Amino acid sequence: MRTRFRKSGRSVVVTGAGKGLGREIALGLAARRYIVFGTANSMREADDLRTASKGRVSLAVCNLKNAATVSAWAAGVSEAVGASGLDILINITTHLSPAPLELVSPEEIRQGFEVNVFGGLAVINAFLPALRIAHGRIVQISSWASESPRYFDGMSVASQAAMDAFATAYRAELRPFGIDVIVASMSDLEAAGAQATTALAQIDHSMTPEQRRLYGARLRVCMEKLAALGAQGAPTSVAARVVELSIQRHVPPKASIDEDAEQLMRCIREQTDAELNSLRTRLAGPP
Template sequence: MTGELIVVSGASSGIGKATVRELASRGFHVLAGVRREEDAAAIRGERIEPVILDVTVGEHVAALASRVSDDAQRRPLRAVINNAGIEINAPVEVLPLEIWREQFDVNLFGPIRIIQALLPALRSSRGRIVNISSVGAEVALPIYGAYAGSKAALESASDALRREVRSQGVQVVIVQSGGVKTPMADRSGPLSLELATGMTTRHSNLYGELVASTVKFQSSFLQNAITAEKAAVKIARIVTAKHPRPRYGLGPDAATTLPLNRVLPTRLMDRIVSR
């Protein structure tokens, strides 16, 4: 498979950047989707070709599809890794609808745009789609409603897609990421606290302590989370596995939380999460 094309969105930092470098080191030619020219200059390297890609912009996605189909060396598209995402957390009642829409546009409709544009190339190469989801898609923490909801929707769409394209030779894999040390994770807590300062007095009385305790828990947890580089190694193994599973957990919390959620009653999980 060496030398084949792989597309990675959200490649300017975190899991995406580490995955691009890991795949390039294994001999793939990686089209690394970034939103800014300065990010392109920072990630460019041997077998790493930056492409300007805002997953919410149809013209960017169309240009990416043309780059793949018009490849000068006629290399097949081995995989598409939908990694781009944003995380803005606040209580359901408080978070403005425009921020809900923004997260769904990036985290759900962005991957769908890319899949629709690149599926013909993947069908020709019998390639693979890897959608980066979250443990939160199954176990949503308080204040994570919009982010978790967008990832849960991505997983449902991925399940349907996997069954639609199975006979066409295209594989669809979901990666349920737990805690990973990334810039997005680092920004998440302070952003939630910043949003909380804009709550009304009534909402502060209802949710202020909940927001603070959830942010404190997540910040403490991230101190022991895996690095983006370790996550990238696992994602690279998923991309190159001969017979990948439909779902993979990523990180120690995924290995414990997901099995518990699948066997324990919902009310018991509610009590565990609340603590």
């Protein structure tokens, strides 16, 4: 999977750049004269973003669950940036499967980890040679909920928490090579809207009467909240904050990229377990 795009400035890779938050980040960096590479779900997304960015964003349709495909794509990008190396890697892993854990199949959990963890690790490792050349930076997009899971979010936040732990390990191992690693937490990952609502609707449809008695009311409240979230789209302010974190000289190892995430992270640090349980209940809605 070779790219014919040749580097003429600082470079960045953004996974999941075809839509939502990833798209806004890619456009924000392109506006700052970065050459942007990334992944999309379709050629339509890739062509649309190339046009919108006036040719400064080049996306490939890449299955992050396939290590060979990731390696081929990374090799093409690394060839394109050449001896200058890669300045920034922004890793967005957003496979979400909200459901009561009792009702989640082992295969669905495996799929979530394939994308969010193994896919994320494959991307990071594939670009490390190019990042070493440039003494670059890795920005791992995460969710505040990886610190304190919400109702019906266990699988998703478990995989996010795993990537947060890997990011911490990478930070220690890559510091000698001049590579920064940052975990950037937001209040809700941008894919939460339509993808998560569809997943919950499938769970709701397949529940037994007993499961519906146990989980039905709260599940429908979560569906309503997620549908509202999806209608809002990816906030431009969040993308702008990611862009700033990516390019500013000195950054903390962990940062919140929206006000809601900052407030929630403060609650996690300062509140008791009982207070956090009450907060989770308010976020999920009444049973």
